[in-house]
Amino acid sequence: MNEIRDHVISLLVSKFDVPAEMVTTDTTLEDMDLDSLARVELLVTLEERWHISLTDDDDSSADISVEQLVQRVRDLVDGDAGEQGRPA
């Protein structure tokens, strides 16, 4: 869980140039001024790193917080590990 959270936060700061002080667990993607293009790129990058498939439900990703995003990734990683019987 911490590894996923660390990756998401690191990604937001290093790739998307979000000021580090702006990234808290409750901050939403919209709060961080990530527009639709940036949000798609964020999901694509997470999919690539964690070998998962994230579905962008219309614009709902704008409203989700960092913590919710971390949880979504974790659920998918855990689910995938459970199904395939291998560690994430």
Place this chain on the structure above:
Amino acid sequence: MSKAPVAVTGIGLVTPAGIGAEQSWRAVLDGTATAAPDPQLAGLPVDLSCRVTGYDPRIHVGGRQPWRLDRYSQFAVTASREAVADANLSPGSWDGARVAVVLGSAAGGVASYENAVSTVRDKGPAAVSALTMPAFLPNMACGQLAIDLGARGPALSTATACASGATAILTAAMLLQAGACDVAVAGGSDSMVTPVCVAAFAQIKALSRNRDPGSASRPFDAARDGFVIGEGAGFLILERQADAVSRGARVRALLAGYGSAADAYQPVAPHPEARGLRDALVQALDSAGASFADVDHVNAHGTSTLLNDRAEALMLARTFTSRPPSVTSVKGVLGHTMGAAGAIEAALTVLSVQHQVVPPTGGFAAPDPDTARIDLVVGSARQQRLNLALSCSAGFGGHNAVLAFAAVLSPLGTARSQSAARRPG
């Protein structure tokens, strides 16, 4: 129809010789080649390039945008901002609806495209970056400048290969003279130092195989064997002279005339007598109200390829029979910056006219019988009276563009100043 005189009130440059017009200009005057071995080209038939060094998009673009932009768009943002500031203009204070952006590029975000191709092949389509399309489309640097500068007038992209930047500048002058805008941000940008581009240019023997960085790019030299690929951006701020004078702007030089013509000959080889380039040159002089004898200097296309330099030198020698102008090619220092070259060279020609000095042709050692017929500036910069100077550009496809710049205090410039003063409004 009488055309309103056009003033150059600002310039901005990102070149292999420096980030900024002043740094680039000093390096070009010095004449030292910027070519260097390029680790990213290791294993390719040619591994020399003229890259922009020390460029950090987080510093030179800043804000939250750099990660979205291909390098060619980043260069364009940096250089255009410098040009706007140099003209003492500000996006916060102008009427954006009257500001045009015209940007030339030979290949757009080709590096982003090559990365995406590799990703599809190696990782599958789901891994392709969401930024791919906005990064590589050839108009996106232009669109980005419009966003960055709040410019809501005409926003046009020109693609005439290595004449693209010069074509953008003459297109912008037409827009100003047609009354379609009051300010034009015009120039070119390219970053084509990529494996595919280098391999493809090498296949058609366009690149120098000389491994000495100091002499690989040697325009008009007897031993020239191709160009060294470079990257960068150059921008001019153009305004109708009457508008520039009325707001008290410093006018660096006047864009006195321009010409555009095609070889209609062959896809990559220039016409042996540079037919299209000569036609563009004649048009430029006609529109400037000048004759061959008025031309003091030519900033040549001078790529360091066998065919271009021979055709261009022969054309210049046959055209200027009574009073040969001085000739230089800055590609000896900067390499060939592709679609940016015409705009970078236009900016450097403006500085030549403003400061009355011609930079030397880097890399040059000795002429051949064809190139010996022009008055090439070599060794060191030459102080010279410059009333009228031409910047010549040519590109694959047979595109040619010539820009004529006049000194503000020259007879041509004075005549145009008086004409501008008489113009109502």
